[in-house]
Amino acid sequence: MESPRHSCLKLELPNPTEPDEIEPIFIKATWYDTHFDLSITNDPDSWVCKASEEEVRERAAQWDQPEADYIELAERYLGFQQPGSVYKFTDAENRTKLEWRWKCQPSPNPQQTNSGILNFLMDANIRLSEEVVRKTKSFERLKVETENAWHRVNVSAMRRQSLCLQSMQRCFLLSSFIMGIGNISKQRCFLFF
Template identity: 55%
Template structure:
């Protein structure tokens, strides 16, 4: 489907049960539409005027815009649940029809297509439209493919960069952890040295304290011994004095 500012163009390869496929080209305006149909050898046209479209829309209790939108939907894309027909009518005309459901009721729309006075022109016009549409679609596919390849390359580059950053992050973490362990072990060694030094100092202090206590006890024993000897001497002198007094 190709869309311009005021009109829309559609071209449908319509599969009809029991008949060869036909091509239906539609030009959709705000209040009317034109249809060209070809089977490859003959062609037909339907120029629905504003009055005809308004009358049909009124018959179905629909606004003109809604009627045109529904017709464009069924003649722009073949709807799988719709039954299409392209039957003979009077004077070489054809009747293009399709069915749809509304509120649970199956309905049918029909439009009469008159034989074209220049079948070759109609057929060539439809083929040109299909060719242009195919070229545009091909260009769009090429552009989208290029965009996809570009996005793919960019994604691969980002993935490689992400993996590199992940490796650098891992290396940085390992190096940081190694430095941390080195500092931690040095701190532990220093703390152990300080602890050992503290234990040595406490041991020396305890040893010195023990020596002082023993010296004090030894000095005290000597004094007590001297006092005992002096006391014994005094007692002996007193005893001798008493003996002398008795003898006198």
Template identity: 55%
Template sequence: MDSTRHTCLRLELTEQVDEKAKDVIFIKGTWFNSHFALSITDGLDAWICNASEDEVEERADQWDQPVSEYIAIAEQYLGFRQPGSTYSFLDAGNGSKRLSWTFEKQGVKLEWRWRCKPSTNNKKTTAEILDFLMDANIRLSEEVVRKTQSTERLKIEAEKCLAQSEKLSSEKEEFESAIYAKFVAVLNSKKAKLRELRDQLSKQEEARKSPQEDASSEKTESYDEDTGNEKSDEEPVESLAGTSKSVPATRQYGRKRKNA
């Protein structure tokens, strides 16, 4: 299906004789995939240019371009004024005008020209252009209103989000402060408990060591006392001479066995 696009260009033209004198024309373009149509008015007179498929194909072949590329470039330059391009709208005889514009391609300056014939109904052609401009202006105004309203809504939402973000940030700081205070309290409590347990273990260790030291001391004293009061294993025996003499028990036992 052949798609249709519409453009309208307000073009200021400078006369070659007097550069200060400027004529204003409006160029309405209707663009198809393989051809286009132009309606031009200066507010008083009007002109039209209907570029057929054959004419467009012939021009595209002259410039060694596909038709789609030729249409795209023409729409680009006649839909929006391009900086650096020279536009002209000069007499071509019999009331016709020659619309031309220049552009560069691969360092070469090119000029495209199209002959525009006088409109058979100036008022109708001019009115169609003005209606299109009015409709476009209304659509743009409505779009501006929608964009403005959308911007205001986004602004309000942004302010709400900012306020909520600040609130959340404040609550987060308060929460972190409270949690930190609780953590410090728990940590100090744990430290105190650990110190208490350490003191208890230290006291229990001292209590275990104290009886062992006392017992060791008692054993040492008992051993010393037993050594000082140790009884002699020697038993008194009567000697042959009738005198008492201590003889070791072992020796006495030996004598008994011998006497036996």
């Protein structure tokens, strides 16, 4: 059994009655391998579109595409607003159609359609919030680990530097001692002659 995928797109379209105003329209889609369902709302009104397997097959044939490619293209354009693409609704005799040419029926239960879209958005918001919290905690943990590693590297470098300095001091003292012994020997030799 195929598992559905879901998306919700917020389109900002010019209001048909007042073109200077922008009207948000939400399109919640449920995608299957061979068909899809749309729930659409602008808040006061709601529409639904149930694209059957047969309708998708016909549309894919009209576009000379395999059904899977047609569904993928539809999901891309109705899952995320694509730059440069034109989205609009037009009245089509008691029906409203998406310019992409799918006829949408007025929702038989607008309250349920709006509620379904709102529930989807709230669930998505909760999932995103939880993901932000998880990633923030992960980032903080990584930050602490990085700071600890940096501290260990610095301590190790300081120890190496200190050991190197001590070794150099010992070498200097040893060479001074050896030179001092050599000078004493020369002085003794000189005294005996």
